[in-house]
Amino acid sequence: MKWLLAAALLTAANGAALADPKLVEIASFGEHPALNQVAEGFKARMAELGYVEGKDVTYGFQHANFDRSLVPQILQQVEAKHPALILAITTGLNQAAVRGITDKSIPVVFGAVVDPVVAGIVPDWQHGSAWSSGASMLPDFDASFDYLKKVLPGVKKVGTLFNPGEDNDTSNMELIHKAAAKAGIEVVGVPVDNPNDLPQRVQTFAGQVDAIFLIQSNVVQTSVPVVAQVAQRIKLPLFNSVYAPDLKDQLAGFHAISYRKNGEHAADIADRILKGEKPADIAPYVPKAEDFDAYVSPKGLAGVGLTVPEALKDSPWLLK
Template identity: 80%
Template sequence: MLLKRLFLAAAALATATTMAHAEPKLIAIASFGEHPALTETADGFKARMTELGYVEGTDVVYDFQHANFDRSLIPQVLQQVEAKKPALIFAITTGLNQAAVRGITDKSIPIVFGAVVDPVVAGIVPDWEHGSEWSAGAAMLPNFKESLSFLKEVIPGIKKVGTLFNPGEDNDATNIKLINEAAAEAGIEIVAVPVDNQNDLPQRVQSFAGQVDAIFLIQSNIVQTAVPVVAQAAQRIKLPLFNSVYAPDLKDQLAGFHAISYWKNGEHAADIADRILKGEKPADIATYIPQPEDFDKLISVKGLEAVGLTLPEALKDSPWIIK
């Protein structure tokens, strides 16, 4: 009996020693660039991983790489990520995930995607009910029906809404298709102006003068990385500007936001990462689709006043007003 107890004690000690010396899992985070919204996605992911029991430095370590919004640098970033043989890659933005599908050659490394509008159209997953053999994640599919309903409350009588998009981006193509469908249902006309160079943004915004009642910005990389430029141009032509991404530093320049939470997107991606790390196959995991609670409605009184508008009487006590 004593020998049995000694054996069990030794086995327990060996197990504890092995656990104590277990190396933390490496989680690689790869992003298209450093931007407050994309940083929120990564921060939301890490915060949720901590909530799920993955203690940074003990259970997991993170390695962050980005391409500085330069497409030519994406292959290099992915090579560096793959060379470190991470347990999992959290890839942020559509373009980077598309490149990862082609560029990560070690298919034993699972990829979780975030900040992707439509992973099916982008070719990242085969359909909304399944991931690919090595990739699954959380989408940022917009709810333009709610967005336009919000605009109609803030700007009563609104008939035409302008937006900017990059015709070379799959994300943008999906956004334009969806916002036009929602607009037709809402009785609103969308005036979509293409832009493939940030230097052209002021001129493109200027083209909305006298043509639309407001501007609503979709989740377009080329636009979201230059919202201050768009805001200045919109103020010059006295058009209220609304965004699908919340930017606290611009809350006095924009009229409002119907914004999906990038932080929550990161949290939902972490939930999927947890399932994969516990052995579930990416192909068996459906893409997370945003729910109403994943969006925020915000109105800026100062932003409205900057273009000569006032808050409608019906919204004077609205919880949407930015204090």
């Protein structure tokens, strides 16, 4: 009888262990509305896939407050919890994870990474690494310039800001120059590696370009209100590759990839890994047309002395 009781208890214990929810740790470079959308989209899609929070999965969240010196510490804290999977948000944080997370049995799914191949996170666009795959945010600058030509017929020169020390920004700049050449538009890139320098750098666009289009750059995206203030002062329409509803009256418009959808696509990959697929067998997700949104702000255009073109007066792009 004793051995039967012991077997029953062991079976019950094993059942309880199997029922324990999987821990997914979310590590982000910082708290920002766009980056938060990646995490929110991820969790929402996981719920759609059947992962009930508290029952099937639990989430942890750590961020480095946009301080590079804190990233190794954040990653150590995440690894110490021995999660079933890590969602790592932004290019720099994923690059640090490649070097800093020593337990390669913990799979890492990336989000908010423009080009994971150039960043050295995965070997190519057809495969993940042995322990990582995810959803890229590769921009479609061909579509962005088509959009700009509709909003600003006759646009010839476009200014943008970038951090030369970020692989994310380097990839963006290579892609935007290629697309600009095809569109017959000249891109004027101004480097900036410190947010405090943004007002002065934006000022250099005065009289030099027809519009400003912001790429997915961490140093710029965390300070868009500052860029918007200067752009309005020098009467240049400002467009962003990240949609920010609270700035819809200050910016002329957006041709933006959805950070929430990026998180959803990352969740699809996380689901496959949690169900047993190897990250190396999962190709990184490349954004499709439906992952981008186009908006035009009548108030933002009016703020720099422009109006919505007649051809767009009834467009679904118009912001109210």
